[in-house]
Amino acid sequence: MTTNAESIAKRAKTAFDESQQRLSLSGREEADKIRSRALERIRSALESSKEEIERANREDVRLAREQVESGKLSNSLVSRLDLFSKPGKWDSMLQGVSDVARLPSPLDVCTYSKRLASSDSVSGDLDLYRLTCPIGVLLCIFEARPEVIVNIASLAIKSGNAAILKGGKESKLTAAVMSRVLSEALAQSELPADLVQTVETREDIAALLHQEKYIDLVIPRGSNELVRSIQREARMPVMGHADGLCIAYVHDDALLDMTIGTIVDSKTDYPAACNSLETLLLHESHLSTEFWPRLAQSLVSAGVTLHCDESSLKVALEKVEVEEGKKERIVPSTSEDYDTEFLDLDLAVKVVKDLDEAIRHINLHSSNHTDVILCSPIVQDDQGSTSEEEQDPSSAASKFTKSISSANIFVNASTRFSDGFRYGFGTEVGISTGRTHARGPVGLEGLVIYKYVVKAKGKGPQTAGAFSLPDGDSKKRKWDHSDIPRKLPRF
């Protein structure tokens, strides 16, 4: 019996194969134009269906509000769910579709090329090319944010993949309308309608995670618990976007003002984001100077509660002038605090005796999202010269960046820069904390893989048997392995 999940997965795979076949005789630029035209068609279709989508979204929001009143949902979920109350949210979702359409195509890029062997009296040249190509069918699971449906669909289409999308259940009505609009727009484009599908229930997801025959990659976004359970259940690769337990270490030669500005920004710019700071490691030398008291003072004034280990607590309680009613912002830490992603105005603080201890702490407790060292600055000259010859190379920065295995490692910069838009990728699927395929902010490049294409010339057969083994017959054909231009092969 074909289950619902199997039929969805199969349709996605068929649509993927079909899209590759339809575009197979178009050149690289032409194929990208076809994909971009489909995106513009989706944008128009969304624009003309605004009223219907707004109606569905208003109903989703109303139902979610009821749940908020009975204490089952948070207000922040409602504000993420609501696509129309915040000015500009709908328009910037539409603009996002056009932005993705205009990004350079990540497909058919030649990343390696070699002449395996040159022609001889029997056979012609034998050339190898490595070309980027889509991964195939993606299963994307995310929170109740309707605009993410459109974002991820755009990225999937631009990168040549098929996608099955599942948003949070609270956005169900909005998702259903948007999904229909997307499929209708695709049906009128040069791409198959089933290239993007949405599913509604958790049961669908559980069944889809076993469809490894048709689905090539799962991309879950959301709570750690969600991502972990998907990693356990899925029979195909998972690109998880899970916890951000980001840690900053303040070395003994860090500058006070730079540190205060950077740490306060890391913690308070958007505390609920995965790239906000959760733990502060402090070189012990800072306890005996004004450094730690002034840094702690700034954090407390910015509304942060400091969860301090014994020695930082003692100094903070003695030296920080806390306003009336804010005394409770300096508290003793528990050992769990150093493994906690607060996602709020809370910061765990720990004193370390040197850089090595800081590195060991980070390798043990960090979620490998983004970790920072604050240390002596790389000085630029008076003209703010961008010369590459820095003064004051700091061996601490060098040791830190090489000893830590996190996806993003910063020297003297806020954790909040860890983001696809800020990195210049145009947009992102999420921030991966995995160690294979793609990590850090994942843009279009993370949605492609490559294939090897071997192109043989000449009229004679190209056989492996014609070649000599490493210790073999000297009259046989020889391997060449020389470089040839990195470009798309013509046939």
Place this chain on the structure above:
Amino acid sequence: MTTNAESIAKRAKTAFDESQQRLSLSGREEADKIRSRALERIRSALESSKEEIERANREDVRLAREQVESGKLSNSLVSRLDLFSKPGKWDSMLQGVSDVARLPSPLDVCTYSKRLASSDSVSGDLDLYRLTCPIGVLLCIFEARPEVIVNIASLAIKSGNAAILKGGKESKLTAAVMSRVLSEALAQSELPADLVQTVETREDIAALLHQEKYIDLVIPRGSNELVRSIQREARMPVMGHADGLCIAYVHDDALLDMTIGTIVDSKTDYPAACNSLETLLLHESHLSTEFWPRLAQSLVSAGVTLHCDESSLKVALEKVEVEEGKKERIVPSTSEDYDTEFLDLDLAVKVVKDLDEAIRHINLHSSNHTDVILCSPIVQDDQGSTSEEEQDPSSAASKFTKSISSANIFVNASTRFSDGFRYGFGTEVGISTGRTHARGPVGLEGLVIYKYVVKAKGKGPQTAGAFSLPDGDSKKRKWDHSDIPRKLPRF
């Protein structure tokens, strides 16, 4: 309670972190020299322990022979297990260690760099670099071939990873001695002794597959059954090296002699290899000419049994002159034959009416390892010129390479070229049929990933709050996202 598996995994992770920290103050070349020196030390240690290893291997072989006699093991397993009877096998294993040592380092290569923002009155330049780095701890599971322990250990060390190795149980005694020799050699090098460990039992593997906290990637080689069961059990990413159901399609404009040479080589050069041919798709036009009879004749003469569909069977039985006693080499196919990896001198044959049908068959039945089209040749001129301007561009080749999603797609060449050594990678971990991270022949590049390093200059704080949002305050700092040289940043 700490289990054995947990303690092994933890030691591997500690050794990995420790190795990164030890080499963190060395430059790129110096770090690579340290790794290569460790490899040379391993080679010497293996050389001086030859006698002891040979004793253990002889005992493994003796025990395996007993099992062969009682019908529990195949002779080919014994020959793979035996490290000393075949001349050159031991020496070429040792040579392999030095070869890997001499390969260019895959680490600390800058693959992306941008100036995120230029300096202003407060902050200096903010620069982003993407640098290749090791994945971390690898768990490698492979067959009873003792030399693979040394191959994979070499690749892991060269690429900066830690490795836990498990070979087939029949190589247990050899593995135990080699493993001790490896660890002792590492202990005397500048790298930690636990960087390479081996485990012996299946129970260890089952437990290790749940140590996702410490192990970053599983690389299984072996039967499909083994790889699938690991994919189901593992809580970390798996780079599977599973089936090779390779398919060749003979288009209507293919040349007969080129086709015969290429197909016979694909099937018979080494039938037990994953890159040997298993299914032949034939354009229907070849039934009514001498094409199919002559191709079939050549295959049968080369010892191949043809499992034919109805129409190819009819023609073959009529036109092929089969020697006495070889009649049984032309048989009717079953539908399972088109999903079977024979790994022997058997070939499934099917007639298709056009290229589109061939593509659909391949997308449905291929294991995405290596698929080939035979079609009109790309002619080179009399001097065998290697000019890039080909005559006769074949749209069939173009359509085939773009419509098929396999890891290796060949035009007019034998499937047997699908191999890391032949591709010029020096060596390979295996051939991955997955769709993420690395596919096709996986060399050193497949054992690394990347990290993003952000380097801020200047004495002022680098805060995300200082930047304008896309629709924001024009007096704030602007994103730059301009290219800067792709090189390792200095600190």
